[in-house]
Amino acid sequence: xxxxxxxxxxxxxxxxxxxxxxxxxxxxxxxxxxxxxxxxxxxxxxxxxxxxxxxxxxxxxxxxxxxxxxxxxxxxxxxxxxxxxxxxxxxxxxxxxxxxxxxxxxxxxxxxxxxxxxxxxxxxxxxxxxxxxxxxxxxxxxxxxxxxxxxxxxxxxxxxxxxxxxxxxxxxxxxxxxxxxxxxxxxxxxxxxxxxxxxxxxxxxxxxxxxxxxxxxxxxxxxxxxxxxxxxxxxxxxxxxxxxxxxxxxxxxxxxxxxxxxxxxxxxxxxxxxxxxxxxxxxxxxxxxxxxxxxxxxxxxxxxxxxxxxxxxxxxx
Numbered sequence: 552x553x554x555x556x557x558x559x560x561x562x563x564x565x566x567x568x569x570x571x572x573x574x575x576x577x578x579x580x581x582x583x584x585x586x587x588x589x590x591x592x593x594x595x596x597x598x599x600x601x602x603x604x605x606x607x608x609x610x611x612x613x614x615x616x617x618x619x620x621x622x623x624x625x626x627x628x629x630x631x632x633x634x635x636x637x638x639x640x641x642x643x644x645x646x647x648x649x650x651x652x653x654x655x656x657x658x659x660x661x662x663x664x665x666x667x668x669x670x671x672x673x674x675x676x677x678x679x680x681x682x683x684x685x686x687x688x689x690x691x692x693x694x695x696x697x698x699x700x701x702x703x704x705x706x707x708x709x710x711x712x713x714x715x716x717x718x719x720x721x722x723x724x725x726x727x728x729x730x731x732x733x734x735x736x737x738x739x740x741x742x743x744x745x746x747x748x749x750x751x752x753x754x755x756x757x758x759x760x761x762x763x764x765x766x767x768x769x770x771x772x773x774x775x776x777x778x779x780x781x782x783x784x785x786x787x788x789x790x791x792x793x794x795x796x797x798x799x800x801x802x803x804x805x806x807x808x809x810x811x812x813x814x815x816x817x818x819x820x821x822x823x824x825x826x827x828x829x830x831x832x833x834x835x836x837x838x839x840x841x842x843x844x845x846x847x848x849x850x851x852x853x854x855x856x857x858x859x860x861x862x863x864x865x866x867x868x
Contacts, residue, residue: 557649559614561657562606566616571604572771574616574639575797581698581835582797583671585633589796591618592769597762598622600631605657607650613639615650630658630666634863637671648681655685669694669866678864687867697858699836701829708825711857716818723819729782730823734773738780739764742790745806763804766794774831779824781816789816793824799835800828802853821856 566574568588575582584590591602600620607615617636622629636650651670658666667690672678674693682689701708712720731738743760750757767776775795781788788811792804807817825836838853841860854860 557646558609559649559653560608561653562608564604566604566606566613568771570613571616572797574613575637575799577639577798578834579638579641581799581837582637583634583799583837584794584796584801584803586616586618586635586637586671587770587796588618589766589770589775589794591620593762593766594620596769597765605636605654607636607653614642614646615639617654626663628662628664630664632666632668632670634669634671644677651681651685655687665868667866667868669863672864674862674864682864682867689865690868691866693863693865695841695860695862697838697841697853697856697860699825699838699856699858700834701825701836702834705826705829708829708857709822713855713857716852716855719815719818720822723815726814727783728788728814728816728819730819731780731782732823732827733778733780734776735767735778738778738787738790739767739776739792741780741787742778742792742804742806745790745808746804749806758804760804763792770794770796777824777827779820779827781811781814781820783810783814783816786810788814789820791817791820791824793828793836795828795831795833798833799837800833801837802839817852825856 571588575587591604594600595602600622603619603621605617605619606613615636615638617632620631636654638647642650658664668687670678670682672681679689709717743763747760770776777793777795777800778790780790789807790805791802793800794803805817811817828836836858838856838858841850841853
């Protein structure tokens with residue numbers, strides 16, 4: 552299918568994993584986990600959804616990619632598009648709108664296709680107008696996160712931390728914490744076990760340890776999983792996980808014990824993680840969902856890093 556105004560064409564499932572990663576590694580904008588190849592493989596392995604991948608081209612140039620999940624419920628095909636498309640080139644409003652229109656035409660009610668679409672668009676009149684023009688109606692309010700730019704130098708990155716975060720970080724650095732940086736193994740096992748226990752105890756709506764493990768196994772490189780663990784003596788007191796995807800990484804899972812909170816272990820872990828990711832060429836950090844109503848402490852911790860608040864336009868049907 553094509554879009555004559557920009558000579559755009561759309562093809563399905565024609566990119567190899569390395570080409571998909573390359574499209575998410577340009578300077579056009581930050582990549583998101585939900586549009587990464589590894590995430591798609593993991594969801595397909597852990598659920599009844601089938602993953603489809605669209606490539607939008609202008610001539611031979613890859614303009615945008617979109618990962619979509621499909622599942623049948625009797626005669627109805629449920630289609631989920633989360634935080635896509637991802638643009639591999641810098642797109643002005645006209646090119647963006649043409650890509651969106653081309654993707655929207657792929658699914659129709661006439662074929663009994665229910666297309667739930669959470670686009671990577673900032674909430675506001677422009678996004679709402681665009682989606683309404685495509686015949687989409689808002690179904691759910693927008694997800695909020697924060698983006699942190701690692702392109703700045705280390706001094707500027709530290710200066711961007713709020714006063715409370717810097718104070719806690721200095722306390723942790725002056726303590727006796729030992730930080731282990733790795734990509735899996737026993738530290739991953741401990742982190743996921745502690746995370747699942749905390750999730751069940753607090754009845755949190757959060758990714759399961761099993762899904763996290765499936766995603767780490769599906770990522771293109773073992774080094775795309777970053778695990779940091781804080782130790783007091785031989786006892787783990789805190790840990791966290793980042794998942795890399797193209798030019799960005801997502802803060803995915805973390806745990807802190809009461810002793811870890813007392814020693815501000817998580818502040819030190821986060822700072823060391825940012826430096827490690829920056830050294831490995833990651834430009835952007837997606838700090839994950841922010842919910843000031845149900846988890847104000849977590850939201851405050853993330854915002855203390857100095858990132859840019861970003862609220863999506865919502866989910867549309």
